[in-house]
Amino acid sequence: MxxxxxxxxxxxxxxxxxxxxxxxxxxxxxxxxxxxxxxxxxxxxxxxxNDSARQLRAGRSRQIAVVVLDVTNPFFTDVVTGVEDAVTENDLMVVVCNSGDSEDRQLRHLDQLEEQRVRGVLITPVEARPGERIERLVERGTPVVLVDRGADWTNGCRVTVDDAMGGRLAGEHLVASGHARIAFVGGPESIPQVAERHTGVAAAVRGKAKLTVVRTPHLTVTDGRRAAAQIAELSDERRPTAVFCANDLLALGVLQEMTARGVRVPHDIALVGYDDITFAAAAAVPLSSVRQPREQLGRTAADLLLQEISEGEAHVHRHVEFQPELVVRESSARG
Known part of the structure; x- marks a missing residue:
């Protein structure tokens, strides 16, 4: 009709x-x-x-775009919730795009968003640093704020979490719990957060415990199960007694696989995740996790973007870094 x-x-x-x-x-x-x-x-x-036509005639839209790496990851769901809280208060709407960790998809999204004259873009880019396409977007007048990315970027604001500190918190907790053999599960190392969490846990356990690194191609439950299978099949003298995962999805996969194999968490192996997504506390064995302020991360990024839109050339770019905290639950409770 x-x-x-x-x-x-x-x-x-x-x-x-x-x-x-x-x-x-x-x-x-x-x-x-x-x-x-x-x-x-x-x-x-x-x-x-037809509001979109009216906006295009005026040369501006009422849309703020959020480009995330994995829309199925609850971490990004919570970040977007924080963004939406800030944006809707300013009579704007949020458009969510999923890059699926693909540079080609990210490029297509950015092209389409620029065509739609979005007011600004919040993005966790696929690459460690903003690529040429993001820089070009800024040069053409579209404000961009990086979320959980962009070390030393100066052409826009960025909001991050101290992931090296998060890794240290997990490592120190497991060492203090008496573990002398610890595994770090995560990958690929090309993801800055993974590399920093690895660096943090390695620094915390150095000289106190042996650290085994199990690389994963992705940060999913399936990859967590595969990593757990590798760990479970190690000989008794080499098998870690504790596992720190680069995110909660991996940790939930490790928990599933260990449970399926009759390995008890935390009695036989302790487990710590990262992000503290809602599912962490609701797991069959409540999961210890390094908590990131996910919604605050999104809200702060949106606030910075709205400030830049309002202030124009007078805006001064800022870097806001949050500190993580360790939430200890049953999966790593001391014996």
Whole structure:
């Protein structure tokens, strides 16, 4: 069924198209009785204004875009929730794009978002540093804020978490719990957060415990199960008694596989994840995890973007870094 046009509304109300436009955009300029006739016609015909066309004519939209690496990861769901809280308070809307950790998909999203004249972009880029396409977006006047990425980037704001500190917190906890053989599960190392969490745990256990590194191609539950299988098949004298995972999805996979093999968590092997997603506390064995302020991360990134949109060239780019905290639950409870 074709949508109702503004011309039909004008005909129904017995007014000009310009009067209908005034009712929609400048209602105070229209006499009350005329305004009521137009509103009645809009209601009767089910007219919906074409806001996107109006925005494009004005050269600006009411949309803020968020480009995430993996829309299925609850970490990004919580980040987007924080973004949405900040953006909707400013009468704007959020468009979420999933790059799927693919540079090609990220490039297509950025091309389409620029065509749609979005007001700004919040992005966790696939590459460790902003690529040429992101830099070009900034040069053409679209503000960009990096979320959980972009060491030393100066062309825009960025919001990060001290992941090396998070790794240290996990390592220190496991060493203090008496573990002398610890595994770090995560990958690929090309992801800066993974590399930094590895660096942190390695520093914490150096000289105190042996660290075994189990690389994973992705940060998924499936990869966690595969890593757990590798660990479980090690000989008794080499098998770690504790595992620190680069995110909670990996840790949940490790927990599933160990449970399936009859390995008890934490009695036979302790387990710590990272992110503290909702599922961590709800797991069959509640999961210890390094908590990131996920929603605050998103809200802060959105606030910085809105400030830049409002201030224009007067805006001064900022880097906001949050500190993680360790939440200890049953999966790594001391004996």
């Amino acid at each position: 074709a949508s109702t046009s503004i011309k039909e509304v004008a005909r129904q109300a017995g007014v000009s198209i310009g009067t209908v436009s005034n009712v929609l955009n400048r209602p105070h300029t229209v006499a009350a009785d005329t305004r009521e006739r137009v509103l009645a016609a809009i209601s009767a015909l089910g007219y919906v204004r």
